[in-house]
Amino acid sequence: MDEKFEQKFKEVVARYCSVKAEDIKNDMSFRDDLGLSSLDLMTFLGDLEDEFDVEFNFGEDESKLSRVSTVESAMELLQEYME
């Protein structure tokens, strides 16, 4: 994975937790390790759209989107949309 992409991504994650961007590991869980609430996660996904200039399909993919559990799975999802 592109290093710059990963760094920028983790900076957005860090807005919603007390862990610094550089300490966020790919296998961390948003809920259990980083303490994001379900709404934090949704708002975070909304932020990703602005930061990475993508548009998620919140209508059809809503369940898929609100179920991303780890940092890595969210990065993969975002890359899918960016392609």
Added chain:
Amino acid sequence: MNKTIYTLWKTCEEKYFELPAVRWLDKKDIQERTYGELAADVKAIRKGFVAEGFSKKQISLIGTSSVEWITAYMAVASTNNTAVPLDSGLPAEDLIDLVSRSDSEGVFLDQKFVSLAEKIRSECPKVRKIWMLSGDKAEGTETVADLVAAGADASDSEEPAEDDICMIVFTSGTTGKSKGVMLTQSNVYCNIEAILYDLDPGLVFMTVLPVHHAFCLSMDWLNGFMMGAVLCINDSLFHMVRNMSIYKPDVMLMVPLMIETIYKRLKSLEGQASPEVLYQKVFGGNMKYVFTGGAHLDPYYIGEFAKDGIEVYEGYGMSECSPVISSNKIGEGKPGSIGRPLPNVEISFENGEILVRGTSVMKGYYKMEKETEETLKDGWLHTGDKGYIDEDGYLFINGRVKNLIILSNGENISPEEIETKLALNDLISEIVVTGEDNLLTARIYPEPETTEKMSKEELQTALQAVLDEYNKAQPTYKQLSRLVIRENPFLKNSSKKIIRHEVLRDEPSA
């Protein structure tokens, strides 16, 4: 003047005719409808009801917040029919059950839930009409335009009486089965009348809560309309923060979870820009008041938001009370309390439990006489919450009598409802659902007979699969996020009932 939604709406139409009533986003463009335009649409639907023979009937609404939804709702609520706003996030089988149990004869359906149409037709024989709120019609449905066309030559519907049932709101119950709270026209009117706070028209509200909630319907929509506000619809929780900078609201009604998320967003930007720029960026630049309820808010946030000039007022209510019981008011709040009782509310206590009497207390639960008698005694509503009033007349909550779990998104979870469903599984002998850190935990004592040959890992996998299967059909807030497998059965009292308050102490994580 009758205290009905009909008179409320008529007053709005006359006083605010030219003013904007609703704004919403179409892609990224703001659309708008005035009070006059909305009133014309509402009246056209009412005439449709007359032509189609809908008088004193229940009409369900299934959909998320939209101008079409609120137009249909106002049409039903301003007639002698009864609106049944349903939680569109529920599994299909629950929605069908509620349409049936409310004896609805008509259903307004959002395009997103069109797949329900066929099931409603086959499983709810009382339903005569399904009207699509948006999009094309599916088989066996009509559009709102069809309903309006049917009523083109009809006269306007009869005015509702104060005692007519205005809406039935379904709430999760401790007995497992959700109960339909019957609120009369005057119940709802009196609650809104008691919570008005700014009579200068033109306030901008951004509405973010699910529209079927009594809290959102009364405090955002009906209260906003009565004050001549413009209601801006948040299209998705994913975009809540972005939409605040688009609509630039003065007022928002939120559950504590939302306040916590916005606070995190604010903190993360601190130091990057001046406080003025942050206020502009996060809140849109005009935000003055935030009203909150549904769950307890840590007073810490009230102080933090005050630094940005935003006043946060916590209130308290339940659907059974249309829904507001008490609220901190502009200019006179006490952080940590849930405010003083509204002027139309009387409070008393029985063994610490808060009892409420007044003009907003429900008529009863729909077709549930036993549950009604248990909750309403001599006109006093038993809230199930424990609390006290301080020397200044402010109400405080300090516990619950019932077993409801209240998450910080304001959702009330009845653990028994989930337990009853899962206890049917062969692998489960006993189960208790608890809520910690805003997540639900299933605490399971496995059935020894069916699980004795399994290894620890196999048991874990098998039980997790049971939870996954259950979670699939549930809205996010009802999903079980954690599993604790117990080594011993739960502690029981002399009548063999599980002692709930021992559950966490006895085998916290087994």
